Amino acid sequence: MTDFSRRDFFKTAALPVGGLGGLAGPASAAAPATSPPATPAEPVPAPGALRWLDGAAPGLMLGATLGLPWPRGELKKDQDFHALDAQGRPLPLQTWPLAWWPDGSLKWTAHALPAGVDAGAAPRILPGRGEAATGLRVTVREASEYVEVDTGVIRARLPRRGTQLVSGIERDGREILRAATLVAQADDKPDAGQCPVTQTRFDSRIDTLVVEQAGPVRAVVKVDGRHRSAAGREWLPFSVRFYFYAGAESLRVMHSFVFDGDEQKDFLRGIGLRFEVPLRDALHDRHVRFAGEAGGLWAEGVRNLTGLRRDPGAAVREAQLAGRATPPLAQWSKPVRDLHHRIPAWGDYTLSQLGADGFEIRKRTQAGHGWIPAAFGRRAPGSGYIGGASGGVAFGLRDFWQRHPTQLDIRGAIGETAEVTVWMHSPQAPAMDLRFYHDGLGMETHEQELEGLEMTYEDYEKGWGTPVGIARSSEITLWALPATPSRERLVQMAAAVQSPPQLAAHPARYLQAGVFGRLWSLPDRSTPARRRIEDKLDFLFDFYRNEVEQRHWYGFWDYGDIRHTYDADRHEWRYDVGGFAWDNSELSPDLWLWYAWLRSGRADIFRFAEAMVRHTSEVDIYHLGRFQGLGSRHNVQHWGCSAKQARISTSAYRRFYYYLTADERTGDIMREVLSADAKMDEVDPVRKIAGRVDKGPWPARIGFGTDWGSIVANVLTEWERTGDPRWRDKLVRGMKGIAAMPHGFFTGSGGYEPTGPNEGAFHNVSGDRISASHLSAVFGLVEMMAELVELIDLPEFKQAWLQYCELYNAPREEQVRVLGKPHGGSPVLSVGHSRLSAYAAKHKQDPALARRAWREFWADDPRGAKTLKTSRITGPLALNPVDEAPWISTNDTAQWGLAAIQNLALIGDQLTD
Template sequence: MTDFSRRSFFKTAALPVGGIGGLAGLAGATETVAKPAAATSTNTAALRWLDGDAPALQLGATLGLPWPRGQHQKTQDFHAVDTQGRPLPLQTWPLATWPDGSLKWTAHALPAGVDIGTAPVVHPGKGAAVASMKVSVKEQPDFIEVDTGIIRARLPRQGAQLIHSIERDGRELLSSCTLVAQTDDKPDAESGGAITHTHFQSRTTQLTVEQTGPVRAVVKVDGQHRSAAGREWLPFSVRLYFYAGAESVRVMHTFVFDGDDQQDFLRGIGLRFDVPMRDELYDRHVRFAGEAEGGSRGLWAEGVRNLTGLRREPGAAVREAQLAGRATPPLEQWGPQVCKLQHRIPAWGDYTLSQLSADGFQIRKRTKAGHGWIPAAFGRRAPGSGYIGGATGGVAFGLRDFWQRHPTQLDIRNAHTDAAQVTLWMHSPEAPAMDLRFYHDGLGMETHQQELEGLEITYEDYEKGFGTPAGIARSSEITLWVLAATPTRERLVQMAAAVQTPPQLAAHPSRYLQAGVFGKLWSLPDRSTPTRQKIEDRLDFLFAFYAREVEQRHWYGFWDYGDIRHTYDADRHEWRYDVGGYAWDNSELSPDIWLWYSFLRSGRADIFRFAEAMVRHTAEVDIYHAGRFKGLGTRHNVQHWGCSAKQARISTSANRRFYYYLTGDERIGDVMREVLDVDQKLDKVDPVRKIAGRVDKGPWPARIGFGTDWGSLVANFMTEWERTGDVRWRNKLLRGMKGIAAMPHGFFTGSGGYEPTGPNEGALHNVSGNKLSASHLSAVFGGMEMMTELVELIDEPAFKAAWVQYCELYNAPRDEQVKALGAPHGGGTVLSVGHSRLSAYAAAQKQDRALAKRAWGEFLADQRFGARPLKTTRIAGPLVLNPVEEAPWISTNDTAQWGLAAIQNLALVGEHLKD
């Protein structure tokens, strides 16, 4: 048995910064250890660098800050100062407002190349003038030009190029930046017959300037990939971020798979650009960053024409200069034989770093096309960064989550010519093509009854044609540096670290709490009593367990990274990765929300990075962004898109709004906009269409459940109302609130007829008569969190009373249910621990000590999950492929719901917790 207490967790499982820029850190990979943040600070107005100290490279930073209701109006000015109180350039824009129109969230951008300090502060009011570089945007009929003060980029409005060129000091150092893709018409050679490869290149359809500075400029490029034959597909959206004083460009790339999974086997997709090569071959330098060991990161560094290891000596100064990436001394200072015969030394033009699995990469090179590849180096986990250029300039580049999202690849071609070509492959063309076909043939399930039999045995909700990947997406983050000279080895290593874990500013937990954002359902960690200590230890243990599982179970890969598994198979000592509805979790029972509340209360970087990787996955892969199911998400399955239950409870903004407000991330903002009209799909893709005895929709356009359906829509509408102030969304919410309040049994009516559009959009109508109905799932997909925020934002007393009633009675003894409702509500006792937080909420609202005591009784009575010892068992030998540390009693459903109940009960009725 392995004791996994809080003390041993921080001692042995502290998470690396370079990991889970995603989950790598959770991998226990050999990276720099992240420092858990303190829960409080003497200056709650001061910001902090999420991962500890101020970053070595200042690339420009953006963050979201919360404000209490009524404190600042939308016209409020803000200014920033560094740690010593000196003014900093600042750009501010609103992210959300309170119902009274006052600011709720603001986003702030700080420039690159400026010493921001370890604890900058953003203050309300105008500050001192700051003389500094500004980013500028000039719009022309055919292109847009962005100037950071260091680099100048030209972005065409049409054509194949995302970036025509980037100049520095008047010299073009990057050009012809495009997107490329490759597909096969068969998944592999076993399919029989020759495989036809088709190549595609980007075509811009729209260029949009979203921000024009003065600190941060954002340009969005939308388009599709096009083949030589004229086929257009794989729509993409690319945002280019420019910061004042920056020599780098941040690229956020998103594509949607909108093909036929039976014949479109995507092999490679990448970003490609050219780098002019002006230096002599021996003054051209190639770099690839390596894995970090013991706090330092390795680097593979060579010249295009190497001057070391020769039979004749060029001179120590020559060798040292080339190794350092500096221009070599004049030829007359070289050894005479090398000076005379240097043209006989091979020039290596082509280089590839391929990461085809999570545990191995290879670097190889060749002189040029048509000649053999030579193995050059091997390693375990590459951070995905490199450089090509010379003493007079070049480009450094990096792809985030490189090894975590394998198969990936970095290519440099033609470095011996006048222009090297670089391709950052988000999916390597050397790996097998993506095979996104459904994983079984239907197993003879043709009728509804047969589908129910499948659900009975494997928990898989199968329906022919529903397990399609058409419409899923993936986003990738790339950084490009346009440099005046080859960077030092130390600086390039810093760049690689910044790619894998982009520096992120954040507020202190106490500031989020005091502002009242995300409701009143969380508090700061408190270990002041033995029982509180045990709860906090278990919360730490559960996160550490999943962090460890990511590495132990290798939950990596292009489509998989960021998700976690649903249920464990103790017999196989493995998660049920191949069993119907028990495999990938796909946000089932809100692990996303559990993680974000855990971050808010602790401020820990490791939790943030874990949740960040999850939101990148669930916002893209688990949601449809085009096609028949656009706006809907997919329930848990062997494949992320495999289940026929396409539901709003997975795509809901409840899972994503945390990250958006904390970072101001535009891509997540896009996704939350995409799901706004998902209520119009609820009739065509009824989430309970297979359930016998369900209530019909009556004369209304759709039928909707009050929990997993309407509760999910609440998050979508509420977020858009906060973001825009558009009363349409408030009115849509209010009509639903009034509808539920008017039901015979409020939330216990269960469902109603729904009007998704029209003059009465959002209205709910009784179609159940006096029937009672309750589901154990209604409150566990963000319902609890969204309803408690909603009643604070919109004053509708009858609705609040209905919600408090639901919270009080769901876990209530049967006689209390009968007394209040006339009969038991039928929700059963499943997830009673998770629902203890509903009891706690009702107790807090009613100031009812007895109800608070009941809530803690419901929570602490759990012997199946909440009382298990915080230990794992080591399984080794022939029982498993690799040794594992397991805790078979842990499931993701229980973890998320127990974690949320623990956090929320402590906040709501913590004073009633007795030892």
């Protein structure tokens, strides 16, 4: 097998609708509606059957992409596919490979359906070439200076260089949108309290443009560049992907930027997407719309004809309110017909959401005149419209109120061209202050830093809590419309922006395919013990979903993360206490959520996990600079901890979302972290620990648990995405190295070669030493080893892994009998480690070991003392009334949840009441 990227695939394969063709390559405000939990009694869905994530077909079909799993050996690399709607009629389909099994058969495929089709409640995607489907196609034309994409409804031109990402979008021969650029504003000081602030504007400058997909159903164009000031300074690198679907009047924009400034001097105040909308209609036939909460809509004319002293006529008023062209002036009442030019026309509008619970709409006639407050609300969905009877643009920013401060601007609506800015960070809000939050507290040496760790759990080191290299991605949808849409349709558009239509397979399909390590099963409440576990799993997720709202875990940099530890005295999470604040994937809540979704199919779990992926893969990981490829441990600030580790950036937490949605941005990030192991000497995660094993003559020393387990996720994902044997060989060298250690995984660490001809190899630098850590297996190691031993047959490695699984929680005397002495690992996460015992029991077919695993699992709560309910705290004990469960911690929740799910799958037959 060779490395065969998506771009190569589309360049070399003539991709027919519905087939892989000639592939020559390797074999919440309120929570969304939930799907009914699956049960073991539920029949296996019909072949190829899909489901809409939110339970029903979307009101607007903007085009949809999903990933589907296939059992090992079932489908060859050149397999064709076809799609059918709910009535069995053929649908246009585009398919491409996402991953392969080791034998070259397809493991994951991605599929795209066009916009505008009635896919119904249950479309199907099946192997084999079906009846040809008719319909629009998206076409891409590449020229030396630009790329042109035509969906059959709209045609967009994207320049290869310059400032404009989109120079124009036409519909029916009329220009609807033009001159789309990125804009940013930065201050040189955090505020003007003591001295004047100098503000600098930056615009986008294109470096490269690449067509990643060219149809026939879906086209993707990626633009990379940097922001540049008038004085020539370039910074804030960005990547923008444009998604076009056949038959669509819209395009999806995925914008990502990386902060690469000086946090002491660069205070980013605003970053957004700006474009122009030509206006051809009379002022009274121009319409402005902003979506409101709960399906509401703020809808006005640029020159309003209602509420006047004189009535223009019912037909005139009704037309303007509906967004239609008004009757000719001759049909208006004479007073209004003669004097309508005396009615003020409003050219500028702003909707600003500066906090999670309040937005404001303001307007003014034009620059140089005062702003008028127009409307107020709580949570705006972040969509708007400007245009008229002859065309206009609707626009929306996903997670608008959740990622406050955000803003929508319309300027110049009384002229020939309106300017729209979709602000991903509002310029009205205080500038971003990314400086570290304390002065070091006198900590200058590692000994002093360890004293700080002892008190606040914060791993501090001067200069390491830097934001340089963190990123954020945002999703914007733009519609090029022939006329002002109805109020009802605009509300549908706003809903589609906030919860994009997502197709998925049924839970039984993922289980049957054998992906993600066979560590989960479908929910089952058939016995009291099983029901007790399932009830607690549901309670814990519902608790965290509600905590996001109750504690307002929202904001530009914060949304998608959860807190680490609770402070029962303050009735508040420890948001300001060192390493107890933001969680940053500590102990794998990401994995818990994704396994919970796989087995249940619940839409609210998927959306929660999706927001976490968007946050943790961007904000908690470094995308450039000194720590590129590593992530930051939990802290008061997401980037604040000096522990920069692969256990946070690991692909183990992101590959679920990538395979389920084929999201290219997530794929980029998983490829970025492939170099993480090359950083582990320069950024040694145990550099402060006394008595640590030296690396010997090798380039680095890394641990077999949190370090190597994270590397395995990165390398294994790249291997299955490309089929390149280089990555398999790297895994095998590591596996053989651990198996050859005197005590296997209990040797703890080894000298390591991250690159070169022997990349991935381990060497013994510990002698006969025995070492274990309670953290080794709780950052994806269990889950990745379960996949690794299935994919690569290396008996000595599997035996070493089974030994670790069986002995970690074993009684002391058993550890001594096998290892010669206790392994020294802490028992604090014994419940989470019960799933290791369960794994060993399953593979050794050992009922006694299975019973031991269940005893370990129940040990922390043998009689259900941790009741599944919350307590209400009111009055002066808390700022706001809160429902709390002080016994809950995120560490315990994530590990208990994973143990519950995996123990049920592995040794559920040994569970007694």
